[in-house]
Amino acid sequence: MLVTLFVLTTALAVSVPADQAAAQDLAERAITGPNPTLPHCLVTLKEEVAVPAQEPGVLVTLDVEEGSRVAPDQEIGRIDDSQPQIQRTLAEIKQSSAEEAHKNDVNIRYSKAAYLVAEQ
Structure with a gap:
């Protein structure tokens, strides 16, 4: 100053x-x-001032130029997030599948029937 x-x-x-x-x-x-x-x-x-991204990735857009004024929390660029989006979709599918498997009581009924047969 x-x-x-x-x-x-x-x-x-x-x-x-x-x-x-x-x-x-x-x-x-x-x-x-x-x-x-x-x-x-x-x-x-x-x-x-270094402004690192929260996640590493390929920069696909840059909305500011050198010397531009930016506000706090302003988005200044965007990274390619297609891979994390695919991973998120896959995780959602796995979660849905696990919830369906949890609701399905075939294994429980099979185990009860096998137990009854084994008792005889």
Whole structure:
């Protein structure tokens, strides 16, 4: 932050050397407000932020460009999720099959009949 203010002050002093008060006022108006404007200002990267995906995969869409502003929780891209979708569908089918097998009492009836035959 200190470096940014130094660069801003230097740039404004170069562009408006005659009146320091006007330069300071211009600097304050430039950095406050919804869309800050900094004419003749050198901007350097202060911090690089890595935004990892929650799951690894091939990136199929990228909805932002370098320098874009993003909101918290905004989707900035989409990975190919066809493989996890197939695995989910398979798991749902297996669950449905297991529920049907649980409802089916053929094994219980067979075991009871076999027990009765064995008792005789």
